[in-house]
Amino acid sequence: MSESDAAQPLPLIEVREVLAIDLPLAFDGLHWWEEDAVYFVEFPATRADGAIDMYLTKWTFVFYPGQPPHVTFVNPQTKLYDPASWPDAGNDRVSLAPQYGDAPEGLICNSMFYDWYYYGGHGEQPVVSWKPGVHRAIATVTELRGLLRAPAYNGRR
């Protein structure tokens, strides 16, 4: 990411204007809602036998669109971060660490997620990094959708 483009958050009203365009595209076909600038999105996860598990994710967009969204898996009853509510999944692009170092809400280890840059110990990597002005939330959703399909998805923890 370019630091000059991405270091400062946009005013909240401008972020909301961007999200009003981007989120319907990104979350198309998914059940999602907003609570005080926090977005909750349900994702289906498909096991190898075709069975479907549901996961609830929490999204915040403090530095968006200059930087990717922060995403974590939450307990569907409490809507709070809960390592036990994370799926067992991984592929060659994304790995999951429900508890990771100083990351307050676990780590989805992929360059389309905010925490990858700030808790994952990754620096600028031009090919794979989030590019301000290019990447939108759908790129983040795409990684989760790919992760939550067999063979990447193994089931619940």
Place this chain on the structure above:
Amino acid sequence: MSQQPEHRIADEAVGRGELVEVHVRSLVTGETARFPMVLEATLEETWEEAYRKLDERRREGDTLQCAGAAEGRSLMNDLVLTLREVRQRRICDDETFRYEIKGPSGGARGV
């Protein structure tokens, strides 16, 4: 965008036959392009046309995949197939000519 690609498609359509509507969505930006292609066009040609319609450039690591019924299925080993062959072989399970461009990302291993 330039008129040239549409002229090219129209010329090819005369010589090569049936036109179909293709939908390609960028999974980087969320934008979708809808455009006609001749059935004898290859997936590689269709992919290139999609970049022109989306006003995007191909990024190192971009991939083309099915949308719709077989969402996420890679087409990278099928780029030489024509749209007619893709339909006949049901590469994407359906016949709706819907594809997605997935951008590069990384993090899990080796990057």
